[in-house]
Amino acid sequence: MHDRRFVIPHQPVKGEEFNSSVPDFNRRTEVMQTERGYASIITSIQPLTQQERLFTLRILDPLERARFSFRPGQFLMLELPGYGDVPLSISSSSSNHEFLELCVRKAGHVTTALFRCSEGARVAIKGPFGSAFPMHEMTHNHVLLIAGGLGIAPLRAPLFWINEHRQHYLDVTLLYGTKEPAQLLFTPQLSEWEKNHNIQVHTIVERGGAGWKGKTGMITDLFKDMTIDREHTWAIVCGPPPMFKVVCSSLDRLGIPMNRMFVSLERRMHCGMGKCCRCMVGSTFTCVDGPVFDYWSIMNLKEAI
Ligand SMILES: Cc1cc2nc3c(=O)[nH]c(=O)nc-3n(C[C@H](O)[C@H](O)[C@H](O)COP(=O)(O)OP(=O)(O)OC[C@H]3O[C@@H](n4cnc5c(N)ncnc54)[C@H](O)[C@@H]3O)c2cc1C
Numbered sequence: 001m002h003d004r005r006f007v008i009p010h011q012p013v014k015g016e017e018f019n020s021s022v023p024d025f026n027r028r029t030e031v032m033q034t035e036r037g038y039a040s041i042i043t044s045i046q047p048l049t050q051q052e053r054l055f056t057l058r059i060l061d062p063l064e065r066a067r068f069s070f071r072p073g074q075f076l077m078l079e080l081p082g083y084g085d086v087p088l089s090i091s092s093s094s095s096n097h098e099f100l101e102l103c104v105r106k107a108g109h110v111t112t113a114l115f116r117c118s119e120g121a122r123v124a125i126k127g128p129f130g131s132a133f134p135m136h137e138m139t140h141n142h143v144l145l146i147a148g149g150l151g152i153a154p155l156r157a158p159l160f161w162i163n164e165h166r167q168h169y170l171d172v173t174l175l176y177g178t179k180e181p182a183q184l185l186f187t188p189q190l191s192e193w194e195k196n197h198n199i200q201v202h203t204i205v206e207r208g209g210a211g212w213k214g215k216t217g218m219i220t221d222l223f224k225d226m227t228i229d230r231e232h233t234w235a236i237v238c239g240p241p242p243m244f245k246v247v248c249s250s251l252d253r254l255g256i257p258m259n260r261m262f263v264s265l266e267r268r269m270h271c272g273m274g275k276c277c278r279c280m281v282g283s284t285f286t287c288v289d290g291p292v293f294d295y296w297s298i299m300n301l302k303e304a305i
């Protein structure tokens, strides 16, 4: 049996029309792909580091564009014709129906080919796929977002969501760590969110080097200076798999219940829709049961983290 606790129906916040475009359906049926995917164009490519770029995509057909909606935490399959498909987290605001942003690290066959594309290149996207962060359930609580390295990519969508509904959340804190300062992504945008959306941002790097005036250490070192309201804090953790156990154990020690900690798992995927079994961990499909899981559900799942 698949755990369906995280099928979060749309629940408008008391007296507010929160986001009427949020679909209210089971995640297994919310796949809105066509056979060929949505034909799309790369409208801009922004270099972030040597290894990461921000790709902005636009679905070509206006009707398909209007129909495509997603929830923070979901991913899509990007097909580069002639090369193959890759799963990528949607890294833009779910209220932006015109453009989709994908923060991509050059890893191998398909992503290297994607890095050779120019603006105007045609790709196809399928999805959105998978489970999402329970943004509605987190309202009226503090939200602690913890990103390691490229984990900031899937965290951008919930951060955009929170910014757009800021009044519904209490303190919002982002802890963001990388190995080196040059690997920190979206720093101007994070400063802007800190200033204009009352998001507390704390960064830390493992090796600072000359010129780095910020904190140095592991991401869990940031917990030392924090006071956590254990009754009213939800956590979202994204990053490399070894980080999950360390961070979630620290959060557990700080008193946050494991079913209020959410992680986004990455597995090699092919179909993205529960057919090929490539992404399975035990009897769990990462693509349809996840990628977003609460830590309680997966902490004892062998090989999940
Ligand atoms: C749900 C989900 C969301 C993701 N979101 C992003 C994102 O926002 N940005 C991003 O840059 N990447 C993301 N990834 C990882 C991305 O899908 C892989 O980097 C990509 O598939 C590699 O494809 P490739 O053909 O370029 O590399 P390959 O030639 O297939 O492999 C190159 C290297 O990457 C590793 N790799 C391949 N697939 C994965 C994977 N799924 N997870 C981890 N390592 C992998 C391989 O083991 C190998 O070492 C996500 C993966 C999943 C499952």
Ligand code: FES
Residues within 6 Å of the ligand: 268, 269, 270, 271, 272, 273, 274, 275, 276, 277, 278, 279, 280, 285, 286, 287, 288
């Ligand atoms: S990717 Fe095919 S079943 Fe999950």
